[in-house]
Amino acid sequence: MELDARKKKILQAVIKNYLETGEPVGSRTISKYTDLELSAATIRNEMADLEEMGYIFQPHTSAGRIPTDAGYRLYVDDMLQTRAEQMNSRQEEPLRHAENTAGPDRMEERFERIETVLKDVVKMLAVNTNYTSVVSMPQANRNRLKFLQLTLLDSKKLLCTIVLEGNIVKNEMISIKDEIDQQTLLKLNLLMNSTLNGLTLKEINFDMAARMAEQADKHGELVSDILSHIVATIGSADGIEIFTSGAKNIFRYPELADSMRAGEIISTLEEKELLTELMTEDHGDDSDKTTGIQVYIGKETPVNSMKDCSVITATYEFEKGVYGKVGIIGPKRMDYEKVVAALSNVTDSLDKKFNKDK
Amino acid sequence: MELDARKKKILQAVIKNYLETGEPVGSRTISKYTDLELSAATIRNEMADLEEMGYIFQPHTSAGRIPTDAGYRLYVDDMLQTRAEQMNSRQEEPLRHAENTAGPDRMEERFERIETVLKDVVKMLAVNTNYTSVVSMPQANRNRLKFLQLTLLDSKKLLCTIVLEGNIVKNEMISIKDEIDQQTLLKLNLLMNSTLNGLTLKEINFDMAARMAEQADKHGELVSDILSHIVATIGSADGIEIFTSGAKNIFRYPELADSMRAGEIISTLEEKELLTELMTEDHGDDSDKTTGIQVYIGKETPVNSMKDCSVITATYEFEKGVYGKVGIIGPKRMDYEKVVAALSNVTDSLDKKFNKDK
DNA sequence: AGTTAGCACTCCGACTAAATGAGTGCTAAC
DNA sequence: GTTAGCACTCATTTAGTCGGAGTGCTAACT
Numbered sequence: 001m002e003l004d005a006r007k008k009k010i011l012q013a014v015i016k017n018y019l020e021t022g023e024p025v026g027s028r029t030i031s032k033y034t035d036l037e038l039s040a041a042t043i044r045n046e047m048a049d050l051e052e053m054g055y056i057f058q059p060h061t062s063a064g065r066i067p068t069d070a071g072y073r074l075y076v077d078d079m080l081q082t083r084a085e086q087m088n089s090r091q092e093e094p095l096r097h098a099e100n101t102a103g104p105d106r107m108e109e110r111f112e113r114i115e116t117v118l119k120d121v122v123k124m125l126a127v128n129t130n131y132t133s134v135v136s137m138p139q140a141n142r143n144r145l146k147f148l149q150l151t152l153l154d155s156k157k158l159l160c161t162i163v164l165e166g167n168i169v170k171n172e173m174i175s176i177k178d179e180i181d182q183q184t185l186l187k188l189n190l191l192m193n194s195t196l197n198g199l200t201l202k203e204i205n206f207d208m209a210a211r212m213a214e215q216a217d218k219h220g221e222l223v224s225d226i227l228s229h230i231v232a233t234i235g236s237a238d239g240i241e242i243f244t245s246g247a248k249n250i251f252r253y254p255e256l257a258d259s260m261r262a263g264e265i266i267s268t269l270e271e272k273e274l275l276t277e278l279m280t281e282d283h284g285d286d287s288d289k290t291t292g293i294q295v296y297i298g299k300e301t302p303v304n305s306m307k308d309c310s311v312i313t314a315t316y317e318f319e320k321g322v323y324g325k326v327g328i329i330g331p332k333r334m335d336y337e338k339v340v341a342a343l344s345n346v347t348d349s350l351d352k353k354f355n356k357d358k
Numbered sequence: 359m360e361l362d363a364r365k366k367k368i369l370q371a372v373i374k375n376y377l378e379t380g381e382p383v384g385s386r387t388i389s390k391y392t393d394l395e396l397s398a399a400t401i402r403n404e405m406a407d408l409e410e411m412g413y414i415f416q417p418h419t420s421a422g423r424i425p426t427d428a429g430y431r432l433y434v435d436d437m438l439q440t441r442a443e444q445m446n447s448r449q450e451e452p453l454r455h456a457e458n459t460a461g462p463d464r465m466e467e468r469f470e471r472i473e474t475v476l477k478d479v480v481k482m483l484a485v486n487t488n489y490t491s492v493v494s495m496p497q498a499n500r501n502r503l504k505f506l507q508l509t510l511l512d513s514k515k516l517l518c519t520i521v522l523e524g525n526i527v528k529n530e531m532i533s534i535k536d537e538i539d540q541q542t543l544l545k546l547n548l549l550m551n552s553t554l555n556g557l558t559l560k561e562i563n564f565d566m567a568a569r570m571a572e573q574a575d576k577h578g579e580l581v582s583d584i585l586s587h588i589v590a591t592i593g594s595a596d597g598i599e600i601f602t603s604g605a606k607n608i609f610r611y612p613e614l615a616d617s618m619r620a621g622e623i624i625s626t627l628e629e630k631e632l633l634t635e636l637m638t639e640d641h642g643d644d645s646d647k648t649t650g651i652q653v654y655i656g657k658e659t660p661v662n663s664m665k666d667c668s669v670i671t672a673t674y675e676f677e678k679g680v681y682g683k684v685g686i687i688g689p690k691r692m693d694y695e696k697v698v699a700a701l702s703n704v705t706d707s708l709d710k711k712f713n714k715d716k
Numbered sequence: 717a718g719t720t721a722g723c724a725c726t727c728c729g730a731c732t733a734a735a736t737g738a739g740t741g742c743t744a745a746c
Numbered sequence: 747g748t749t750a751g752c753a754c755t756c757a758t759t760t761a762g763t764c765g766g767a768g769t770g771c772t773a774a775c776t
Contacts, residue, residue, distance in 0.1 A: 005435065014479075024767095024768090025769075026767065026768050026769085026770080028767085028768080038719080038720095039719070039720050039721080040720090040721095041719075041721070041722095042718080042719055042720070044717090044768090044769070044770075045718095046772080047768095047769095048769090054600050058768090058769085060726090060727065060728075060772095061725095061726055061727065062725080062726045062727050062728080062766090062767075062768050062769050062770095063726095063727075063728080063767080063768065063769085064767080064768065064769090104406070113530075113531070147509070147511065148520075149506060149507075149509060151505070151519075153504070153505065153521060153525060157525065159519075159521065159527060160774095161507075161509075161517075161529070163511060163517065165564050167511060167515065167531065169517060169529040169531070171519070171527040171529065173471070173525060173527070244628060244630075245628065247624050248620075248621030248624050248625045248628075250620070251617035251618075251620070251621045257617055259609035259615055260609075262606075262609070262617075262620075263606035263609045264606070266605050266606050266624055268607065270602060270603065270606075270627070271603075271627070316721055321693050327449045338747070382738095382739085384739050384740080385739075385740080386738085386739080393771075396748080396749095397748070397749050397750080398739095398749090398750095399748075399749055399750070399751095400747085400748055400749070402739090402740070402741075403741095403747095403748090405740095406740090406741080416740085417757095418741090418755090418756065418757075419739090419740070419741095419754095419755055419756065420738075420739050420740050420754080420755045420756050420757085421738080421739065421740085421742095421755095421757075422738080422740090498732065696737065
């Protein structure tokens with residue numbers, strides 16, 4: 001069977017209607033709703049076909065139709081494509097695009113800590129969309145070390161301050177066995193900085209560690225100790241920081257609101273580790289390369305507890321090469337168009353904001 | 359009317375039973391449950407009295423009784439008192455107390471970052487009690503400044519690393535207008551450290567700021583700028599870090615599980631700022647001075663969204679004078695005894711752990 | 717061919733009525 | 747002061763009924 005233009009139009013109508021009402025949509029409704037003037041009976045035939053093709057289904061005999069994941073997928077792909085086309089044609093007249101980015105006024109107030117900015121953004125998103133939203137701090141992973149500083153706190157504790165290229169700062173407390181004096185500390189600082197500066201985490205390897213340990217002479221052990229602390233601190237998945245907002249919004253959507261499902265989702269939001277996979281690597285190849293927007297429908301999501309949700313993520317750039325993600329979690333019948341637009345605006349604003357600060 | 363021993367016993371029986379079942383308890387049940395051999399009819403009379411006194415109530419005519427907040431209060435106060443007495447008598451034989459502290463094995467593995475420890479603890483609590491649990495990082499508020507360091511990141515940004523007495527480290531990024539060279543930076547570091555070291559946040563005042571600005575000569579503006587950044591960073595409620603676990607546990611208790619209530623609670627847990635009040639100052643005067651355990655029943659809690667819950671908090675000591683709090687949030691019919699015991703154990707373990715590390 | 721109207725059928729959801737049962741308050745007797 | 751007995755209340759459960767929305771199918775229409 002073939003998916004001709006008319007079937008596609010009907011499918012779209014079913015989905016749009018279902019997005020609005022959240023209830024199975026029947027043939028009569030469609031027959032009025034669409035501009036193609038067809039009777040309910042004809043629609044029924046077409047809908048039977050669409051069901052056979054796996055785009056829609058009935059929750060029970062003699063009920064209206066509901067889109068399947070495949071149906072949503074088709075719809076979303078279509079939407080993204082026409083969106084991309086629109087963007088392209090608009091690139092020539094950037095004015096439109098500019099006036100489209102709402103809300104930067106809220107974020108420009110003054111120089112703020114990035115956490116504050118992101119917390120504001122995520123809250124704003126949740127409030128505006130009525131879905132749950134998440135944001136990750138810029139990822140340090142593939143980032144270069146800019147500067148590191150060892151400071152003696154007391155006779156047994158060393159404070160190691162690590163600054164990465166994107167001006168991301170981390171602290172690590174290191175316990176030391178043997179006492180150490182200011183002089184050698186100064187030397188160590190010099191040594192480590194000169195060796196490590198500008199390096200990616202992945203460029204720091206055993207070889208280098210060995211060479212440094214050698215140069216540090218009797219403090220070799222301490223150096224490698226420090227080094228492994230550094231690597232661990234930055235590299236650990238633990239390092240990812242995620243903020244969420246609007247968790248309670250899932251209660252707006254009955255299909256997610258039963259305590260089992262909601263509990264699972266909320267646990268995931270609470271234990272942010274489980275979101276790591278979602279908020280770091282690019283999953284799937286269906287991401288929109290130009291905007292960094294990804295749409296996961298139902299089982300497509302990498303997060304187990306969200307098999308009944310749809311998740312949309314977008315990428316923002318904090319500094320050159322340093323990225324973070326913003327995401328929206330909602331029911332499968334979420335307003336994909338609105339959410340994609342909102343995320344796109346937000347990442348645009350963030351990109352601008354962070355670039356302006358430089 | 360007077361609350362004689364028998365009435366008290368009946369009240370206790372009602373509450374105990376209700377804690378277990380979660381359902382209104384009737385006179386027949388009590389008549390069997392208690393050791394005082396009384397018929398249901400007698401119990402009924404007594405219960406009518408108890409209702410008049412405001413300790414219990416009926417959700418509707420011809421239903422069993424449910425404890426009121428006042429009823430719980432009485433019960434809890436009693437429990438805490440007998441508990442305190444037991445503790446006192448046990449102090450002479452500390453072995454008992456020692457074997458009572460379960461779970462330190464889980465936390466002793468190795469030197470861990472305090473965040474990790476606290477996250478483990480809060481998770482463990484949630485799993486063991488089946489309630490929602492929260493923990494706050496040690497509070498910096500009334501803490502002394504141990505050390506502070508200014509580092510030039512680039513021509514426009516200054517990194518300010520702040521270490522407080524309890525080895526709590528904070529970073530603050532400060533934008534500067536005029537460029538500054540390493541020499542003056544060194545001087546500033548020296549000046550600020552020598553002036554501020556060992557001071558409480560509250561001891562840093564305008565007077566001092568003025569004096570320092572004066573000494574800093576032409577960089578006076580920068581100094582006061584930095585100073586206000588420091589004060590703001592540390593002092594801001596923003597600075598409190600809170601971890602939660604087991605949010606989904608509220609769904610175990612139908613009286614909290616409806617989406618309105620649950621949504622409110624979950625929002626509060628998500629926006630940790632709202633928990634600040636709960637996790638910082640001592641509220642109410644009914645706290646158990648010896649253990650730092652506080653019990654908030656229903657409307658007593660300082661957090662608005664938890665008017666239908668009970669909240670129990672306990673204080674642990676990170677370092678001399680640096681405190682954090684652990685809390686359990688559950689339904690009013692929570693197992694107060696078990697929770698108090700669990701919290702008491704946890705704070706004991708934490709106290710020991712942190713003191714041993716030193 | 718494709719489209720439409722008509723009709724029997726299915727199934728859900730809302731409503732009603734009756735039965736059940738736990739629990740109370742009250743009275744009268746012990 | 748305590749208890750047994752009884753009438754009464756009210757939430758919960760069960761079963762039964764009804765209406766409506768929507769379907770699939772067939773037959774007629776273009």
